[in-house]
Amino acid sequence: MSDSRTTRSTSEEPTIERCADSTAWDRFVERADGPPFALWAWGDAAEAYGHDRWYLVAREDGDIVAGLPLVHMTSRLFGSKLVSPPYGERGSVLLRDGDSDAATDRAVDRLLERTRALADALGVEFVSLRGSRVTEMPGFEHKNRFVTFQIPLESTEGVWEGIKDSRQRQVAQAEDAGLTYRTGETLADLEAYYELSLRSMRGHGTPPHSFGFHRTIWEGLGDDNVHLGMVEYEGELINAILDFSLGSTVHQWGVVNDYEYRDLNGGSLALWKSLERASEAGHDTYEFGRTREGTGVYLFKKSFGGRKTWYDDYHYFPTGTGDLPHPDDDTYDRAKEVWQRLPIPVTQYVGPRIRKEISL
Numbered sequence: 001m002s003d004s005r006t007t008r009s010t011s012e013e014p015t016i017e018r019c020a021d022s023t024a025w026d027r028f029v030e031r032a033d034g035p036p037f038a039l040w041a042w043g044d045a046a047e048a049y050g051h052d053r054w055y056l057v058a059r060e061d062g063d064i065v066a067g068l069p070l071v072h073m074t075s076r077l078f079g080s081k082l083v084s085p086p087y088g089e090r091g092s093v094l095l096r097d098g099d100s101d102a103a104t105d106r107a108v109d110r111l112l113e114r115t116r117a118l119a120d121a122l123g124v125e126f127v128s129l130r131g132s133r134v135t136e137m138p139g140f141e142h143k144n145r146f147v148t149f150q151i152p153l154e155s156t157e158g159v160w161e162g163i164k165d166s167r168q169r170q171v172a173q174a175e176d177a178g179l180t181y182r183t184g185e186t187l188a189d190l191e192a193y194y195e196l197s198l199r200s201m202r203g204h205g206t207p208p209h210s211f212g213f214h215r216t217i218w219e220g221l222g223d224d225n226v227h228l229g230m231v232e233y234e235g236e237l238i239n240a241i242l243d244f245s246l247g248s249t250v251h252q253w254g255v256v257n258d259y260e261y262r263d264l265n266g267g268s269l270a271l272w273k274s275l276e277r278a279s280e281a282g283h284d285t286y287e288f289g290r291t292r293e294g295t296g297v298y299l300f301k302k303s304f305g306g307r308k309t310w311y312d313d314y315h316y317f318p319t320g321t322g323d324l325p326h327p328d329d330d331t332y333d334r335a336k337e338v339w340q341r342l343p344i345p346v347t348q349y350v351g352p353r354i355r356k357e358i359s360l
Contacts, residue, residue, distance in 0.1 A: 041220025162305030205336025
């Protein structure tokens with residue numbers, strides 16, 4: 001898509017409305033080449049947490065030419081905001097056929113006007129449009145806070161050759177140690193993934209999503225758009241990776257592990273197998289998900305040979321200025337330490353009540 005806005009024509013202005021037709025919406029998202037975080041089922045999962053869906057569309061001659069999937073989140077702890085998308089990497093404004101022309105440029109302007117008006121009416125502290133493909137957002141502040149890596153999937157051999165030698169050796173060592181990889185296909189597999197995620201998230205000091213959230217996405221996005229990779233050792237699940245895809249791109253979303261088995265390199269094996277599957281399935285790009293530059297996770301992802309890419313996030317503050325939440329704020333350190341010492345049943349019960357209010 002071109003970074004420049006084309007000249008406006010004098011044709012009739014697009015109409016903006018709140019979409020209530022899940023089928024029409026998903027057809028539009030598929031035509032826009034995703035992302036999967038914009039599909040209707042993702043909004044279903046957010047609504048199950050008690051949030052309000054505001055999926056806005058711009059129509060010309062009855063056809064959807066642009067859309068913006070917004071979710072209104074309110075919390076006594078974290079305030080009120082409009083987010084696109086919550087809990088996902090990319091959302092923001094989507095364009096029919098993924099490209100810009102005079103009609104879609106007008107539609108973007110109208111969608112953003114409606115969004116700002118909605119934010120003012122709801123009294124939110126800010127609007128966050130995450131991972132935008134549209135590079136001009138009138139009235140919104142542009143920020144690059146998080147980075148990802150994108151791997152072209154032209155061939156499985158090319159992907160493998162792009163991985164650092166040391167990481168390739170870890171993959172081989174994992175297989176030599178008897179680790180096996182398989183694709184999760186059943187609800188029982190998802191439950192096993194979730195049980196591991198509870199331990200993994202506690203280790204990071206992070207509240208987990210509910211199992212219901214995972215199940216809604218698992219069942220709603222469809223078999224073609226969800227892939228669960230599972231690494232097992234002597235019949236026990238020790239690493240797992242949950243990817244979502246739609247169209248050309250596979251998005252890494254949930255990576256969990258059993259810390260006690262870290263020396264077996266199951267994480268490297270899981271990621272390689274996920275890349276291999278994505279390439280063989282005919283996708284164009286694998287995207288690792290957002291992280292902060294320079295962290296250990298950042299360096300791990302970098303070792304798989306992808307292109308470093310900043311997420312373009314856009315924000316609107318109704319009062320003119322404001323602060324954005326940051327997961328690594330020092331004020332959260334004490335809470336993380338306490339969380340790491342809680343029993344798993346407690347984190348499973350309390351965690352989703354906190355996690356649902358955190359948009360990142």
